[in-house]
Amino acid sequence: MAVFCKAVADGLLLTLSLALLGWGAEGQGNGRGMREVSGRATVYLGQDRDIWRPLIHTTVNLSEISSIKSSFQLRTFDPEGIIFYGDTKNGEDWFVLSLRDGIPLMQISKGDMLVSVVGGPKLNDGKWHTLEVSNHGKFVILEVDGSNGLVVGMQSKQTEEFISGQLRLALGGILIDKEKMIVQFEPQMDGCVREGSWLNISVPWETEAEELRPCYQNIQPGSYFPGTGFAIFNTSVSPTEADNEVKIELWGDFSQMDGTILSINAPGQELMFALMVNNNTKEITIFAEDKITTKNYNKRLAITIQADSLTVIQEDDESTAIYIFSHPGYLTTWREGRLAIGGLLGEGEDNVGSQFLTGCLKKIQVQGKDLDLDLAVKHMSISSHSCPA
Known part of the structure; x- marks a missing residue:
C-alpha cells in the first residue's frame, strides 16, 4: 500500500446529525473534571483524541475484585486497533487486547515474561461478537462467541x-509506553463496545471527553463523511508507479452524496483538481484545467494522473464516460502536494464548510491498494471503516 504520512490539518467544527445515530454512552460529572460512564454503556472507540490515550478508564482496589473474568460485545469493520487494556503495579504488569488484520492479538507482560499471541476468528465483519477474557491459574483465555479463541500459558521461574x-x-487506549509492546500496530479503532461486565465490579468508568460520540445503530463497510470535515494525506511521500502515473479509484452510490468528493493541490498553488457532487441537481462537477458538469450516475470514479494529462472515468452498471485534461505539471503537483478526501483544498479552505462531503464512500484505493483514513489527518466526525446502513 502506498504509505501516506500525516499532514497538518485545519481546525474543524463537529456537528453530527443525531437522526443518523443509534444510542450512546451517557454520563455525569464526578467532581474531578471527568464524566462518569457506566461500564455497560455503548462506547464508540474511534472518538478523536491522542490515538494511544484511553477513551474511558477506571481504577479499582484488587481487594474488591471477586471475579477474574471480563466480557463485552464488540462490533467493527476495522481490521486494526486497540480494544481494551488492564494493568497492576502501576503498569509493571499489563495486558492489551487489540485486533490486527481483523484477528485478536493479546500482549501480556508479567514479571520477567513478555508474551504476544495472535489467533482466533476474524472479528471485523460488522457483526456483534461476544468476547470474554479470563484468567485460569497460569493461563489467560479469550473466548469468542462461546468458543476458545486464544489460550495463552505463562510460567515463570520467579516465586509467585x-x-x-x-x-x-x-x-x-493504553496507560504504558507503546514501545513496551512486542507487536506494534495502529491504535485507532472504528468500532463499538457494549454490555461490558468488567471483573464483576460496579464502579463507574471515567472519561475526559466532554461528550462521548454515539454509535450507529446499523452499519455497512465504507468511510462515512457527515458533512463536517475531511481527511488530508501528504502525497509528496507517496511513491508513483514505474510508468510514472498515479491511479485513484472511488466506489459508492454517488447519487446519495453531496459536496466535495476529492481534491488535490500543492502548497502555494491554485487548486489542481476537484470532484464535487450536488445531490439536489444530481450532477457531478469536475474541476481541472476546465470545468465540466455532467449527470451523476456513478458507481465508480477513477482518476489517472500522468506527467501532462489527467483522465477521469465515470462508470455505472450500464455506461462509461471518459474525460481527459491536458496540462504540463500534473504529476509534479501530485508529488509536491496534498490529497483531500471529503473536502476542498486551496484558497479559502478554512471557509468551505458547505463543500464538505456528506455520504458513504464504500471503497477508496490509490495504486490499487485500499486507502486507510486512519493514516490521514482527519476530522473526528469521519468514520474510517463504517457507514450508517
Missing part, C-alpha cells in the same frame, strides 16, 4: 508473589 494495590482498566 501476592499482588495487592490497584488494578486499572481502559478502553480504546
Whole structure:
C-alpha cells in the first residue's frame, strides 16, 4: 500500500446529525473534571483524541475484585486497533487486547515474561461478537462467541508473589509506553463496545471527553463523511508507479452524496483538481484545467494522473464516460502536494464548510491498494471503516 504520512490539518467544527445515530454512552460529572460512564454503556472507540490515550478508564482496589473474568460485545469493520487494556503495579504488569488484520492479538507482560499471541476468528465483519477474557491459574483465555479463541500459558521461574494495590482498566487506549509492546500496530479503532461486565465490579468508568460520540445503530463497510470535515494525506511521500502515473479509484452510490468528493493541490498553488457532487441537481462537477458538469450516475470514479494529462472515468452498471485534461505539471503537483478526501483544498479552505462531503464512500484505493483514513489527518466526525446502513 502506498504509505501516506500525516499532514497538518485545519481546525474543524463537529456537528453530527443525531437522526443518523443509534444510542450512546451517557454520563455525569464526578467532581474531578471527568464524566462518569457506566461500564455497560455503548462506547464508540474511534472518538478523536491522542490515538494511544484511553477513551474511558477506571481504577479499582484488587481487594474488591471477586471475579477474574471480563466480557463485552464488540462490533467493527476495522481490521486494526486497540480494544481494551488492564494493568497492576502501576503498569509493571499489563495486558492489551487489540485486533490486527481483523484477528485478536493479546500482549501480556508479567514479571520477567513478555508474551504476544495472535489467533482466533476474524472479528471485523460488522457483526456483534461476544468476547470474554479470563484468567485460569497460569493461563489467560479469550473466548469468542462461546468458543476458545486464544489460550495463552505463562510460567515463570520467579516465586509467585501476592499482588495487592490497584488494578486499572481502559478502553480504546493504553496507560504504558507503546514501545513496551512486542507487536506494534495502529491504535485507532472504528468500532463499538457494549454490555461490558468488567471483573464483576460496579464502579463507574471515567472519561475526559466532554461528550462521548454515539454509535450507529446499523452499519455497512465504507468511510462515512457527515458533512463536517475531511481527511488530508501528504502525497509528496507517496511513491508513483514505474510508468510514472498515479491511479485513484472511488466506489459508492454517488447519487446519495453531496459536496466535495476529492481534491488535490500543492502548497502555494491554485487548486489542481476537484470532484464535487450536488445531490439536489444530481450532477457531478469536475474541476481541472476546465470545468465540466455532467449527470451523476456513478458507481465508480477513477482518476489517472500522468506527467501532462489527467483522465477521469465515470462508470455505472450500464455506461462509461471518459474525460481527459491536458496540462504540463500534473504529476509534479501530485508529488509536491496534498490529497483531500471529503473536502476542498486551496484558497479559502478554512471557509468551505458547505463543500464538505456528506455520504458513504464504500471503497477508496490509490495504486490499487485500499486507502486507510486512519493514516490521514482527519476530522473526528469521519468514520474510517463504517457507514450508517
